[in-house]
Amino acid sequence: AQSVTQPDIHITVSEGASLELRCNYSYGATPYLFWYVQSPGQGLQLLLKYFSGDTLVQGIKGFEAEFKRSQSSFNLRKPSVHWSDAAEYFCAVGAGSNYQLIWGAGTKLIIKP
């Protein structure tokens, strides 16, 4: 069955430190992968996406993610976090047969001053 796993429920990092949020997926075909961010009480905003080509994709707000087929992973990274990055981050996979996305449980990012 198709699934997305975000192993970390929450992560705390200091402002200015680097960040990596993990995402693993289970999907039979070539995945279409997404990272979204949700600020409290808000809808979701797309950070970046992978469809094909270069496995290292750049997104908005200084985020990047690397698709590793051998590890079934699509981890999100940022070299230096800012306090405004505190939010909930969701990884998702395009399900293929329709427009539906399969969602991870989310990782809450907490920034220490």
Add this chain to the structure above:
Amino acid sequence: GAVVSQHPSWVICKSGTSVKIECRSLDFQATTMFWYRQFPKQSLMLMATSNEGSKATYEQGVEKDKFLINHASLTLSTLTVTSAHPEDSSFYICSASLGMNTEAFFGQGTRLTVV
């Protein structure tokens, strides 16, 4: 990118009344929209897939008679929570895609509180 507008952003209603939430694609036509529910500190739970001109497809465990979905045009889908109860209080979010396996664009969400 494409814009999806959801209205209202928050609503408080009395138990037993019905509430309608609108989801509009402002600059594109969306043959398919999705309605999600999100509980505090949890991920998105897909409630139903809304298809223009046909009946919505509900996920298992979602009461179709309680959560009425209408997708009458290519730019508008509505979710009506009928006879709302306090346990229906939640954050409801809609989304629409430009095509299969493309990114989803989300509305701002609607915070429903039933008192």
